[in-house]
Amino acid sequence: MFFLGHMVWAYLFSRPLSNHLNIHLIMLLGILPDIDILFNSIIIHRSITHSIPILTLTFIPFFIKYRYRALPYYIALTQHIFFGDLIVGKTQLLWPFGPTIGLGFKLTSIESIFIEGLGLVVFIILLIKDKALFSLEKRNILMIIPLIPLLIFPLTFTAYSIEHSLVNNFAKNIVKDDIASLVSILHILLAIVLIIMVSNGIRAHIKVSKYREK
Numbered sequence: 106m107f108f109l110g111h112m113v114w115a116y117l118f119s120r121p122l123s124n125h126l127n128i129h130l131i132m133l134l135g136i137l138p139d140i141d142i143l144f145n146s147i148i149i150h151r152s153i154t155h156s157i158p159i160l161t162l163t164f165i166p167f168f169i170k171y172r173y174r175a176l177p178y179y180i181a182l183t184q185h186i187f188f189g190d191l192i193v194g195k196t197q198l199l200w201p202f203g204p205t206i207g208l209g210f211k212l213t214s215i216e217s218i219f220i221e222g223l224g225l226v227v228f229i230i231l232l233i234k235d236k237a238l239f240s241l242e243k244r245n246i247l248m249i250i251p252l253i254p255l256l257i258f259p260l261t262f263t264a265y266s267i268e269h270s271l272v273n274n275f276a277k278n279i280v281k282d283d284i285a286s287l288v289s290i291l292h293i294l295l296a297i298v299l300i301i302m303v304s305n306g307i308r309a310h311i312k313v314s315k316y317r318e319k
């Protein structure tokens with residue numbers, strides 16, 4: 106999955122577990138395992154940062170401190186592996202042990218893009234239903250946190266493409282290819298959603314500051 110799919114599905118999996126989620130943190134955790142792409146000269150992609158046992162161990166202090174409240178965040182992090190990466194790749198879930206499993210659909214396959222698009226549509230509907238999309242809340246400024254990696258996605262994707270020799274099939278044909286256009290549209294849509302939330306956060310902040318001045 107692209108960052109987009111990992112982010113929106115992180116929210117969809119964790120939302121049933123809590124009414125008070127930090128959506129920015131949930132979305133960030135959804136893509137966090139892919140931090141290994143930045144260090145691909147020293148870490149193999151989908152190894153240590155995609156290991157359920159390692160991620161569970163790192164989450165133990167949060168479970169001790171926050172108990173049940175840490176669960177949605179743990180799910181946001183691990184769904185990246187047991188859902189997103191399971192569809193598009195093959196991952197050694199129990200790294201360093203155990204088999205490498207996954208459905209192995211291509212990142213740019215219609216199946217994978219459909220699941221990303223479906224997740225995005227449901228994500229937007231739920232944000233509207235929860236009155237989170239247009240709410241004037243200061244903390245929405247923090248939605249800039251998932252917005253930044255989403256906007257630098259073209260850079261990380263290029264690195265990924267080179268690694269997986271997708272350059273010729275995808276990145277070079279970014280305008281011509283239908284799937285590529287669809288992926289771009291989905292990314293623009295999510296970026297718009299996040300920008301709306303950030304700007305509402307800024308508006309709320311300005312409103313509070315003006316109120317204080319009076």
Ligand SMILES: [Zn+2]
Pocket residue numbers: 138139151155185190
């Ligand atoms: Zn991944």
